[in-house]
Amino acid sequence: MNKKILDIKNLRSKVDETEILKGLDLEMNKGEIHIMMGPNGAGKSTFANVLMGHPKHEIIDGEIIFNDKIINDLSVDKRAKEGMFLSFQYPEEIPGVTVENFLRNAKMTLTGENQGVFAFRKVLKEKMKLLEMDESYASRYLNQGFSGGEKKKNEILQMVVLEPKLAILDETDSGLDIDAIRIVSNGVKAFSNDDNAILVITHYNKILDYLEPDFVHILVDGKIVKTGGIKLAREIEEKGFEEFK
């Protein structure tokens, strides 16, 4: 069985007239956790958005192959159906739509199967427990009035409920206190298995105390300039990104 889940070749993108990704290559296999680090403005969030198909970003060259399928032209909802998931850096607030209702709806769309109200509620409650979230969040409006930390936890909740094949976490750890980072990391670890892959985009490396990545990539000016193991991340912690610029 093919283990490769994501294969990106020479990806170039622009927004308005500015080129941001300038020939990015990345391969990921099932069962792996990858970390992508880089200085401000390197293109980390752009990369997450391009992967997920944000209409503001235009691919000008290269290919994104997901599960042996070129997905360059798929709309965002189709990509989600293929098994991709993005944990947003700044999740949108959607007034009037409850977390539970929304997730049940999304789960039905993704699986094509009906989700009984009570059966689904049971699953949701279990997952919320894992993330140390109060049950009352299920009936709150999606992200509305959530604190920064609550929004991030809610993104991870969506991930563990929707069970994607590839999860991209865009700065999910930023703005979280140590406790929340631990909880989020536990959620990510519990989610990780031999059949899925996780790409963690981060600016800090506190999350490395909890996650054991298989690869660490350094993104500078729209390109991956170095790939290594956890040692590389430690190096960055000490010296910063200066020598890669």
Next chain:
Amino acid sequence: MYNENLLNNLSFKEYRLDKLKKYNKLQIPKWKRINLQDFDIPDYREYNNLQLPGHEDLDIRDMGTVKEDINEFTRYLRVNEEFGVDKKFVTLTEALSNSGVIIKIEKNKRISEPIRLDFKMDNDNPLLLDHNLIIAKRNSELTVVMDYTSNTKVFHSGVTKVYAEDNSNVTIIKLQRMDEDSDDFDSNIAIVGRDAKVNWVSIELGGKITASSFITNLKEDNSKADLKSIYFGDKDMEIDVQYKMNHFGRRSESNINTKGALKDRAKKVFRGDLDFKKGASRSKGEEEEYVLLLDKTVKSDAIPALICGEDDVEGEHAASAGQINELKLFYLMSRGISESQAKKMIVEASFKPVIDKIPYEDLKEKVEENIHRRLIDEKS
């Protein structure tokens, strides 16, 4: 009275005649909120206090001395849209202006130092009908400060027309510090071109009746306007301010930010309109008014309207009113400051960002002193 004979020695005679005919057909408006029922427009008088500032890079002229043959300006005088506090007062000034300035800045000229116009009214000059025209050609930059003062009861009706052509940046700072028995009617309109920006700063302190109107037509794509204003009303002052942003161009942006304070028996009407015309896609408008009510006997009306004929816009408005935040008061008073002193500090602090826009130290001080003085004699 106001008849054709008055026009004999004046410039733009044809234009003025046309306006005079319209003026004579119009009645003093019946306003719902400020009562003008027994209001009379005083007899015509000359105004002789105008001092024309000089600047080597600018074309500055006295509106009254421009000769008939200079038709270059006539097209700027004609504004097709209705604007101003009321047609009666606008046509009065357009027909019979006894003062006013034309300022034209040529393209690519950027002048950083402000141009200052002082309109001083007194016993010998108790009537000011100033008609001003400010024309900023492409890529130019200009700041004009207009300061209206009087030491006695006077009547003022002004009209100012601003043309900000493509990519220009025009700042108009208006101060109204007239005597407390005076009546003030001030009508302003700006027509903003592509990538151009008009910044209005309005400071309303004086007068018995104050009606002012600032209308901005964001005609072209990427045109922008910003309006910051403060008003302070005390005794029996009646203030009616109208700010209107008409969005025509795509990606046009506007912002209205008004702060005011009312004490004694002062009355105020705030009208703020954000009007998104169909086709003004991706435009944004914001407006905010906050009024501090310092006495039980004040009256405050606000009508912040949002008008939308285009869906692809972002419009927001907020209006709020109340007493001074108790926590703020408590905080200041816990440092030993008296309640009245603390209130004064809060009012002054909220006005400060607008007052700081005045580019002259002497004017800034006078404005601060004016507000300070009137806040002190509270409860006297």
Next chain:
Amino acid sequence: MEKKKRTYIADIQRGIYDQKNEFKYKYKSEKGLTSKIVKEISREKNEPQWMLDFRLKSLEIYNSKPVPTWGPDLSDLDIDNIVHYIRPDADISTDWDEVPEDIKKTFDSLGIPEAEKKSLAGVGAQYDSEIVYHNIKQELVDQGVVYTDMETAMKDYEDIVKEHFMKLVPPNDHKFAALHGAVWSGGSFVYVPEGVKVDIPLQSYFRLNAPGAGQFEHTLIIVEKGAEVHFIEGCSAPKYSVNNLHAGCVELFVKEDARLRYSTIENWSKNMYNLNTKRAVVDKNGTIEWVSGSFGSKVAMLYPMSILRGERAKAEFTGITFAANGQYLDTGSKVVHAAPYTTSNINSKSISKDGGYALYRGLLRVAPNAHGSKSTVSCESLMLDNESNSDTIPIIDLKNDDIDIGHEAKIGRISDEAIFYLMSRGISEEEAKAMIVRGFVEPIAKELPLEYAVELNNLIKIELEGTIG
């Protein structure tokens, strides 16, 4: 350039609302409005002299007042072509089985008898100008609650009616209040005695079947000290090519410590001029809650008003207006704070699509003696396309310094980022938009009784059905 997609939204298929019955009647007045017609209506109803005098006085006022021009265009409304009074071919009954078959079928398909069995304490049903059914649970009657049609109330509770009728909305208030005073017919009368809490709602349903006709029902509700009640009003009519007119009047008296919730789902057909006047006066510690959904009508002018005349009285207003093609819905809320420590919360939402015109017009007035009062007003408008219009005109009129007032308004379209976020979870674009619209009206839907919330969701679903183009 990024190409922007537009959602095409099909026009509403109103289904059962559009079922027309054959136009049958016992009596109908001639078209137009004369003192002869007014006298005939009064004679048909066997009214006391004071009511006839009141009608004729109102007619005089009506004739002396101009058609208001500050709002929507009313020039198409031809009063001389409206039939003002139609007595349906049925007598009032307390038994659905006695209601004539075609009329009963209409109310059956609107789910009224079913709802009565399940979840209502009382039901009234008006067909054209007269009530054809009125019933209330015996246990409420035993507690002294009165719920009946206005004509019966005129006979059985004449003193109470005389004391309150058009005292809150006097005929000289505006032209259509005067019209109402002259030709009113039908409507419900509710009296809840001191301390009685009616915990399940009463509902009156108003159906206008006749083409080119007017409906002028009068609703009078008196909630005595410490009492509580929830009243629901539903309205609909099939569509005709001629204009219909609705100029009803609602007068609500909420006494000390009492609470009244008044819910309306209005789904008149799009040939209706809905010029309705609603007003509540609230005494000390009392609460009025308005829940209002405006979906139908060609033109609506509707601004329920709360007069808070007792200390610590409260008003809540929750409203949604949905204006589609050919509709000009000028709605809003008025609050007068006329006593100290009174509170009001206004929450209004509007949606416009397909050339519809949604306008919020509000008034917030604080009288000089209303110190310590608080008010928050929030208006949100969602425009679904570029053909539509949405305006917000709030008037804030303050005559007191010791108050806390906030007003906020927002106009916009559905944000592209919100759609992207929802789609990233696998939801289609169309569903994402529908989800956002449903979420937008959710705070109002949840205020409605279940059947009405379902009806509201259905209305939105019907309004939003379509394809992405």
